[in-house]
Amino acid sequence: MTSVTVIGAGNIGAAVARLALTAGADVQVLTRDPAKAAAVDPRVTPGTVGDAVTGDVVVLALPYPALAEVADRYADGFAGRVVVDVSNPVDFATFDALVVPAGSSATAELAERLPQARVLKAFNTTFAATLATGTIAGRPTTVLVAGDDADAKAALAGVVEGAGLRAVDAGSLRRAHELEALGFLQMTLAAGGKTSWTSGFVLER
């Protein structure tokens, strides 16, 4: 089983770390405050942002504004690794648009900063609660994964499916734009009470 590093221990980071543990992965969690990393689960190896990453798969469970700094800090450390962007770069001042350039994506920006990494988009269309429970309305939570490296996508899918969720290859890195649109739409629908923060979209077969 793939080893996983999660940077960030907010709702999504904690849920992804536990999901990876369920899948049988060795899991490292790095946060600014190492106590928060340790608090995620006694089975994780906690550390501080800046420590060497150990995971073959690195999940950046960070808000969009924090991505650039971490990417620059780990430019060498991430080389060759699968790096997963989970962000929804929403303009929270207006809640009416994204802050990335029209037609682009946070993931495309990240991939440009990390040319030696194998960058993927995932976990941005699944609310944290649905990652934690693994289900939405009795169906397995679907994790949509976009990226240009098939082996990287397979590695992440192995973790997701090892935890009993469904992983779906959503295409090339260009589809990160559509995944961010879907993540944003889902957030607006939850905020408006059309779905809930414990639910969302399910991709039926």
Next chain:
Amino acid sequence: MTSVTVIGAGNIGAAVARLALTAGADVQVLTRDPAKAAAVDPRVTPGTVGDAVTGDVVVLALPYPALAEVADRYADGFAGRVVVDVSNPVDFATFDALVVPAGSSATAELAERLPQARVLKAFNTTFAATLATGTIAGRPTTVLVAGDDADAKAALAGVVEGAGLRAVDAGSLRRAHELEALGFLQMTLAAGGKTSWTSGFVLER
């Protein structure tokens, strides 16, 4: 019940016309070849594109490239009416992008051409088969509706829910961008066998 005009009698047009009949609406169907309009259902009033529209709600069940011509032809005829854009403006040459400017939408373009109409986006995130059956995997098909006119959205929702489907207000006309991203993503997922043309995304509550 609202009266409905459907322009176009392809898969989506025929499904929307029958859905409106199920909801109890008077339904007019206009096509270039009036025989095709009549063939949709014996209960519709068939006609030819160019005939006066009778519906309070006009559904443009047309491919994106046909929208501008019909909008210009009916600029006066659509004034005050609810005009529904169902299109997914996909670049079918590449199947890798939309043909509308980044950040915009087919619906925004249409609304600019029809300043006197009450333009909505709907039916672009539901494959025709799921409109025809009204269900996806045993759940009511969800029709996401975006637009700036609350009464217009309520009128369309009345038709959709009158036929037993679920209508969800997806926000302002700006959200048509996200609905087109979702429609495109769903098409790529169906083409890749990750979902089917008789299925798709379900918005759970």
